[in-house]
Amino acid sequence: MSAIKIENLYYSLKAHFWSKRLSILKGVNLEVEEGQIFGFLGPNGAGKTTTIRVLLNLLRQDQGKIEIFGADPRKISTRKHLGFLPEHAYFPEYLSGYELLVQQGQLAGLSLKESKSQAHDKIEEVGLSGKADVRLRNYSKGMLQRIGIGQALMGDPRLIILDEPMSGLDPLGRRDIRELMFSLKKQGKTVFFSTHILPDVELICDCVALLMNGQIKQQGALENFLSPKAHSGIVVRVRNLQSEHLVDLEKSASSVERRGEECVVKVKSMDEANTLIDRVRGWNGQVIALKPIDLSLEDIFVQEVTQANAESKS
DSSP states (O other), X not given: OEEEEEEEEEEEEOSSTTSOOEEEEEEEEEEEETTOEEEEEOOTTSSHHHHHHHHTTSSOOXXXXXXXXXXXXXXXXXXXXXXXXXXXXXXXXXXXXXXXXXXXXXXXXXXXXXXXXXXXXXXXXXXXXGGTTSBGGGOOHHHHHHHHHHHHHTTOOSEEEXXXXXXXXXXXXXXXXXXXXXXXXXXXXXXXXXXXXXXXXXXXXXXXXXXXXXXXXXEEEHHHHTOTTOEEEEEEEEESOOHHHXXXXXXXXXXXXXXXXXXXXXXXXXXXXXXXXXXXXXXXXEEEEEEEEEOOHXXXXXXXXXXXXXXXXX
């Protein structure tokens, strides 16, 4: 079953009543299956936060259809299945972490008794057991992110939407948030989050979507984005070659780097790598290793952004 389904979504706004409408979302189509960790990627201004706000019924779309678990997100009964952490969350700093969760639980429709019980559980789940009674004004950035996720979990939602949850966290804090997302997935929950921290996406996501200028450019399983076929070249390590041989290689290879007795040669394709290996053996040299240079998600992201910027200028 689809946790999120968006079809042909358009959204525009007017900065001033006398100005023309500015298109933000331009026919977004997106589907997130239940039980996935889904990464929503895109540069600043691509429309990620706007998409999330429309999804949560905080903004009204110009056109398009949205479903949450097959139901209309405008209905309160549908939104009871959602938990949300905005990119910039502002909580009353005079409350303790525990008090915040109790308050949020009641806003989610729980009784006071249920809220208190769940608050204890969620405090422990997000790793703040010893900080439950500390005032939020004394929380670090990482602690605020954790308590923010904790409040999103109150009411036991099936779908958790997190806008830039890794923002401002150190490596240890990001690791804790990743582990929490894995824990939520094991519970059968769906996690949908936007982020700019691409290495984290590669570590935890089942599927990703790349939003550019208000349109989805790529979408699918992470392994399809990072296919073994998606590489930027082949690196071949060789040794026992004469200087004239290296000069000869520099004419045909993408790059030749000398490292003591070894030499690292980069070529563009496997055919060029095979030709290189034959030449090295003909010179009585030795091939030590051969390795494709796989494209990372960051490489793909940069390529798409560069292409989109070039298209917008043309």
